[in-house]
Amino acid sequence: MGGLLSKRKRLPPVNRKPLTTEAPWVRGLLIAGALLYLAFILFIPLSVVFFKAFEKGIWIYLQSFTDPEALSAIRLTLFVTAIVIPLNMVFGIAAAWTIAKFDFIGKNLLTTLIDLPFSVSPVISGLLFVLLFGAHGWFGPWLREHDIKIIFAVPGIVLATLFVTFPFVARELIPLMQAQGSDEEEAGMTLGASGFQTFFHITLPNIRWGLIYGVVLLSARAMGEFGAVSVVSGHIRGQTNTVPLHVEILYNEYNFTGAFAMSSLLALFGLVTLVVKSYVERRMRQQ
Amino acid sequence: MSIEIKDLKKKYNGFTVLKGISLSVRKGEFVTVLGSSGSGKSTLLRVIAGLELPDSGQVIVDGKDVTYIKVQERNVGFVFQHYALFRHMTVLDNIAFGLRVQNISKGIAHFKARNLMALVGLSGLDHRMPSQLSGGQRQRVALARALAPEPKLLLLDEPFSALDARLRKDLREWLRRLHDRVGLTTLLVTHDQEEAFELSDRILLINRGKIEQEGTPKQIFNQPATEHVATFVGETNRVDGRAEGGWVKWGPLRFKAPDHIPDQTLVSVFFRPIDVYVSSQPEDGAVSGTIRSSRFFGALEEFKIVLGENIEVTAQVPKGVAQQSHFENGKNVYVLITFAHMFPRSNVPSKLPH
Numbered sequence: 265m266g267g268l269l270s271k272r273k274r275l276p277p278v279n280r281k282p283l284t285t286e287a288p289w290v291r292g293l294l295i296a297g298a299l300l301y302l303a304f305i306l307f308i309p310l311s312v313v314f315f316k317a318f319e320k321g322i323w324i325y326l327q328s329f330t331d332p333e334a335l336s337a338i339r340l341t342l343f344v345t346a347i348v349i350p351l352n353m354v355f356g357i358a359a360a361w362t363i364a365k366f367d368f369i370g371k372n373l374l375t376t377l378i379d380l381p382f383s384v385s386p387v388i389s390g391l392l393f394v395l396l397f398g399a400h401g402w403f404g405p406w407l408r409e410h411d412i413k414i415i416f417a418v419p420g421i422v423l424a425t426l427f428v429t430f431p432f433v434a435r436e437l438i439p440l441m442q443a444q445g446s447d448e449e450e451a452g453m454t455l456g457a458s459g460f461q462t463f464f465h466i467t468l469p470n471i472r473w474g475l476i477y478g479v480v481l482l483s484a485r486a487m488g489e490f491g492a493v494s495v496v497s498g499h500i501r502g503q504t505n506t507v508p509l510h511v512e513i514l515y516n517e518y519n520f521t522g523a524f525a526m527s528s529l530l531a532l533f534g535l536v537t538l539v540v541k542s543y544v545e546r547r548m549r550q551q
Numbered sequence: 552m553s554i555e556i557k558d559l560k561k562k563y564n565g566f567t568v569l570k571g572i573s574l575s576v577r578k579g580e581f582v583t584v585l586g587s588s589g590s591g592k593s594t595l596l597r598v599i600a601g602l603e604l605p606d607s608g609q610v611i612v613d614g615k616d617v618t619y620i621k622v623q624e625r626n627v628g629f630v631f632q633h634y635a636l637f638r639h640m641t642v643l644d645n646i647a648f649g650l651r652v653q654n655i656s657k658g659i660a661h662f663k664a665r666n667l668m669a670l671v672g673l674s675g676l677d678h679r680m681p682s683q684l685s686g687g688q689r690q691r692v693a694l695a696r697a698l699a700p701e702p703k704l705l706l707l708d709e710p711f712s713a714l715d716a717r718l719r720k721d722l723r724e725w726l727r728r729l730h731d732r733v734g735l736t737t738l739l740v741t742h743d744q745e746e747a748f749e750l751s752d753r754i755l756l757i758n759r760g761k762i763e764q765e766g767t768p769k770q771i772f773n774q775p776a777t778e779h780v781a782t783f784v785g786e787t788n789r790v791d792g793r794a795e796g797g798w799v800k801w802g803p804l805r806f807k808a809p810d811h812i813p814d815q816t817l818v819s820v821f822f823r824p825i826d827v828y829v830s831s832q833p834e835d836g837a838v839s840g841t842i843r844s845s846r847f848f849g850a851l852e853e854f855k856i857v858l859g860e861n862i863e864v865t866a867q868v869p870k871g872v873a874q875q876s877h878f879e880n881g882k883n884v885y886v887l888i889t890f891a892h893m894f895p896r897s898n899v900p901s902k903l904p905h
Contacts, residue, residue, distance in 0.1 A: 447635035450602055453622045454629040455649035456700055465648070469639040 316524035337510035356433025364441030390495025416498030436478035552703030559608035628697030649700035827866035837885035
């Protein structure tokens with residue numbers, strides 16, 4: 265092995281012409297253009313968030329989180345996310361499993377429907393639930409009779425977030441499961457594994473990185489969702505305000521430090537998501 | 552473990568894959584189902600394993616009807632065409648899987664798995680991942696994994712098709728020895744006739760969802776029951792003609808029609824290149840011809856010989872004989888067909904191999 269390597273080292277360097285033959289100034293211009301664009305669209309706005317948040321010093325920054333309304337918004341966002349993640353994870357796995365491993369009538373329709381929340385404006389997604397469960401909606405009278413509140417209450421926020429984020433896991437898993445086929449599951453079954461054993465020992469480990477990737481995207485969206493949640497929330501302070509909604513309220517009240525402090529939380533979470541995502545992507549490629 | 556299959560039928564989207572298959576495999580026997588792709592052989596194997604349900608028919612194992620019994624309860628070892636190794640498990644965990652799911656302790660399962668690894672020649676590869684193995688090693692992991700729960704019946708779906716020729720031959724010999732040593736009942740499915748001949752006690756030739764012939768490799772080769780068997784197994788010369796007065800004529804060649812073929816029947820005659828006797832001397836009943844071209848196969852040499860006016864037969868001659876008689880292009884030779892089969896012509900003539 266060592267001999268081979270040292271021999272290779274002694275070979276004269278090959279003078280290869282690059283496959284892309286653009287002149288250096290063209291390349292420079294393209295790279296500069298791309299960087300400049302990124303700076304304007306991404307870096308500057310992102311740094312403004314942190315700059316504004318810390319403008320009046322770290323003390324004021326930290327104080328904005330002690331405000332009970334801010335705390336309640338953070339709590340609600342985490343609460344909603346904690347409900348949405350497991351539900352949509354289970355749904356995503358079930359949907360991907362159904363689509364990837366079985367043939368049935370209406371499969372294409374189901375695949376298309378899963379993408380629906382991506383193509384529908386979030387505001388409309390929120391409106392759907394108002395039309396269903398609102399005071400004048402289909403189930404409105406029945407809900408009022410039984411004293412159940414969905415719209416302008418936490419259940420509505422959960423529902424809207426569920427709807428908006430349900431494609432993430434399924435989208436991630438369908439191509440993965442299709443590529444893997446069901447050979448390994450069949451092998452497991454011939455070896456005597458039950459359905460549960462097959463799922464937990466074979467299917468789940470095989471899709472774990474795709475699943476984590478989907479969940480990361482899902483939770484990022486669940487925490488950041490504004491449009492759909494805004495429609496169903498009713499903006500009741502301390503009760504139905506999530507972090508993005510609270511940012512808007514603070515901003516409208518000219519409490520810029522507070523607004524940007526809350527934004528910095530979301531931005532920070534976004535950055536963490538990116539790091540996790542790129543790590544998971546690398547693991548997926550390695551597999 | 553003996554298997555008996557009764558009149559299996561199976562349709563996919565209106566296409567009949569199995570058209571009533573019946574077969575039986577005795578305990579300890581090595582049987583091969585031989586057929587081209589799309590003949591239904593893989594489906595048959597999957598039905599026996601319990602991975603598919605038949606539309607009708609029965610699968611009986613050791614006298615017990617298992618047609619509707621779950622895969623998990625059949626205790627069948629199955630080796631998949633592309634191995635289907637668990638990609639996230641080490642070699643050891645792959646092999647131990649069938650034991651671990653029976654709640655056998657890790658220690659015992661790994662001990663048994665290591666014994667199997669020694670049996671299939673994989674010792675020391677415990678902690679490798681499937682992606683780090685060569686094709687032949689993966690194949691042996693798949694076999695060891697299938698053998699771990701000690702199945703009485705081993706089903707192999709084209710197990711060697713993804714390997715190169717040399718490795719395939721080695722693994723075939725090894726598999727047959729393993730079969731004899733472990734005392735399994737084995738059913739193999741393949742499209743490779745060489746594989747079928749080398750490994751099997753008995754061959755079932757399947758075509759378009761039906762079994763066309765069953766017999767020992769010798770019977771299949773020497774007494775093909777149908778046109779399809781004759782053309783599928785080994786190379787062959789084919790002549791189409793009509794039986795007249797007990798003979799079929801083709802240029803200067805004459806073939807005796809068997810008694811069961813009535814006069815004036817349209818027939819196809821098949822004879823293998825190896826059954827064409829070629830000599831440089833005139834012999835009794837031999838027909839004269841000219842060598843047009845030759846191909847060298849190592850142990851055999853193949854000649855295209857033109858007889859009379861534009862009739863060509865393919866002959867294979869052992870290397871030594873060809874050398875001794877100085878067979879070469881343009882040489883005048885004498886040809887005698889020593890062995891031929893005749894079938895009444897089917898409605899749809901199959902493709903001519905020669």
